Amino acid sequence: MSATGEGRGDGGPVLEVRDLHVSFSGRQGLGAGLLGRSATTARAVDGVDLEVARGEIVALAGESGCGKTTLARAIMGLVKPASGEIRYAGRPLRHRDLREFRRKVQMVFQDPTGALNPRQTIYESVAEGLRIHKVSGEEDVLVSKALADAGLRPPERFFLLYPHEVSGGQRQRVVIAGALALEPEMIVADEPVSNLDASVRGEILALLLKLRDRFGLSLLIVTHDLGLAWTVADRVAVMYLGRIVEVGPAEDVLTRPLHPYTKALLQVLPEAGGDLSGRSILLGEPPDPTRIPPGCRFHPRCPEVQSGRAAELGMEERNRTEVPLLREIRPAHFVACHLA
Amino acid sequence: MGARRYLTAKVVQALFTLAFVLVFNFFLFRILPGNPAQILARQRRLPVEAVRELERDFGLKDPLPQQFVNYAGDTLRANFGISFKFRRPVGEVIQGRIWPTVLLVGVATIGSTVIGLLIGIYGAWRRGSGFDMGSLGFSLVTYAMPEFWLGMILLILFASTSGLELFPLGNIRTPGGPASGIAHLLDVGRHLFLPALTLILALLGEYALIMRSSLLDVMGDDYIVTARAKGLREAQVLRRHAVPNALLPTVTLVALNLGFVVSGAITVETVFSWPGLGLLTVEALQAPDYPLLQGLFLLFSVAVIVANLIADLIYGYLDPRVRVA
Incomplete structure (x- = not known):
């Protein structure tokens, strides 16, 4: 089950994730330990395959708690996977390659205020990566260039300012400049605009698109916002409880979704003049990665199961027992659903 | 700045x-509570006239505002008075300790x-x-x-x-x-x-x-x-x-x-x-x-x-x- 996309990528994939699993054992507090409670294990990422091609923008979408942020952090080597493989530029990522990887793949966070050390000037923040990786060249020239590329002009004006002295949008540009300074091949952005004012969101997204066109950057954008995925992504991967349930070209996935979960997510998207009655709102228990249902993990909340369509097709038993795998239903459009 | x-x-x-x-x-x-002059006097069993004299010396008979002016002026000149117990200037006693x-x-x-x-x-x-x-x-x-x-x-x-x-x-x-x-x-x-x-x-x-x-x-x-x-x-x-x-x-x-x-x-x-x-x-x-x-x-x-x-x-x-x- 491979999920190769065509997108706008040229050449092979920059990043490949193969059957990745990440689990957390609940931290046992002193009280729970004394009471003899056993720790629970959360399978935050539960067998994910994903590829990002050179110059491609992939949106990883899903509700909060679906494991998309954990997946991003595991890709960055910040969380240790329980099993599975991350391949970069065709080779498996090993511990000794991590340093080089951390130059080539940069991360941008949701909250630019938190992502910048409040005690460092903007210059220091942007220069830090250069110093860590001992990049050759005039440091201030490289910092200037990165700030200008991120749309902060004239760059010198920002050198000695502290993060709290600039606006939220400018702060996110500083974070992006810090990533660009290292001339990365890929940026993993975790909800890069959801903490910004609506007016600034468009600017930052336009910046990301421009960077892809100018530098051939690959982007993996983690988001809960399918509208954003629609705006910028070449491909969309929808994640539910630690697994990718649907992946394919953005337009195809968003206009002709195959998975009932994707359909439900799209139906709650507000539209101009739209009316919310008659839409299927997800019912049932909210997803809990410590108690993943057997079979299709979506079946307790699935509108198709609730409406009885699954039973008509004779799929109820299979839904409860067999984990659906990703199948290519339309060109490059994969879905993990027994009913599709 | x-x-x-x-x-x-x-x-x-x-x-x-x-x-x-x-x-x-x-x-x-x-x-x-207590009058400093009386406390001082009791320790050394002084006659009433001597206590009155002490009160005058300490400025305890002055009106309160006058006392405050004296106190503030003395404090600013680093004059904190004489310690009852050690019979030396308070500044000196504190300095020693x-x-x-x-x-x-x-x-x-x-x-x-x-x-x-x-x-x-x-x-x-x-x-x-x-x-x-x-x-x-x-x-x-x-x-x-x-x-x-x-x-x-x-x-x-x-x-x-x-x-x-x-x-x-x-x-x-x-x-x-x-x-x-x-x-x-x-x-x-x-x-x-x-x-x-x-x-x-x-x-x-x-x-x-x-x-x-x-x-x-x-x-x-x-x-x-x-x-x-x-x-x-x-x-x-x-x-x-x-x-x-x-x-x-x-x-x-x-x-x-x-x-x-x-x-x-x-x-x-x-x-x-x-x-x-x-x-x-x-x-x-x-x-x-x-x-x-x-x-x-x-x-x-x-x-x-x-x-x-x-x-x-x-x-x-x-x-x-x-x-x-």
Whole structure:
């Protein structure tokens, strides 16, 4: 089950994730330990395959708690996977390659205020990566260039300012400049605009698109916002409880979704003049990665199961027992659903 | 510039507090029961005429505003009056006893801060480890212990004849012992050890706990993750990003605590007969020696105000956000 996309990528994939699993054992507090409670294990990422091609923008979408942020952090080597493989530029990522990887793949966070050390000037923040990786060249020239590329002009004006002295949008540009300074091949952005004012969101997204066109950057954008995925992504991967349930070209996935979960997510998207009655709102228990249902993990909340369509097709038993795998239903459009 | 405005604001604030303390100090001792002249007279069984004369000499018959003007003027000229008990100027008496306290409080503050912060940092870094659990329990226990009680236990264990007799029971030096040179320093060090240890133990738990929680807080911040994701080694992440930011609340606490350290020194100095300001306060209270108490109160207040000012200035230096606010 491979999920190769065509997108706008040229050449092979920059990043490949193969059957990745990440689990957390609940931290046992002193009280729970004394009471003899056993720790629970959360399978935050539960067998994910994903590829990002050179110059491609992939949106990883899903509700909060679906494991998309954990997946991003595991890709960055910040969380240790329980099993599975991350391949970069065709080779498996090993511990000794991590340093080089951390130059080539940069991360941008949701909250630019938190992502910048409040005690460092903007210059220091942007220069830090250069110093860590001992990049050759005039440091201030490289910092200037990165700030200008991120749309902060004239760059010198920002050198000695502290993060709290600039606006939220400018702060996110500083974070992006810090990533660009290292001339990365890929940026993993975790909800890069959801903490910004609506007016600034468009600017930052336009910046990301421009960077892809100018530098051939690959982007993996983690988001809960399918509208954003629609705006910028070449491909969309929808994640539910630690697994990718649907992946394919953005337009195809968003206009002709195959998975009932994707359909439900799209139906709650507000539209101009739209009316919310008659839409299927997800019912049932909210997803809990410590108690993943057997079979299709979506079946307790699935509108198709609730409406009885699954039973008509004779799929109820299979839904409860067999984990659906990703199948290519339309060109490059994969879905993990027994009913599709 | 924001920095200069911040500095001026803080100094002006400190001066206002000082002025308030000055006024408060005057009325506090006017409210206290008893007439200083009578207390003085009773001790020496003076006739009534002599008491009247004393009252006149002390200016106690003057109207209150006049007394306040005299008091304020004298205080500003560093004239704090004559100690009842020691029959010498209060300034002189305090000067003779200030250095033992500075030594004790200084050593205790530096020792407890350094050890407490290190314990807190290491505990947070290795959260959940045996060291973390052990130091957490240790900090909570020492934090909860009254320092005079701890001092007495240490005395019994390490100084009394029923204990180990490793250290002297009290005082700052051996009577008739060496008065200068290395032998003198060693002698003072031996006397200093137990009272300083008591204060250090009493203080470091709090510092360790605050530093630990502050660091844990900071280590969850995105800029720490960013630094890690950029390839900064863990020890450097801690040194360059996490610890400097986690120090902010701790610095304030240490400086604010200086006032409590002085009051802690009162009990510790009493337990160890350490001839500093704490013991002097107790002696002045027992007398009662109003001019001396007044002088001591003023000094302690000034110490707290100065400590606060220093905290504000360090904070402003450490955190660029504060300078603008």
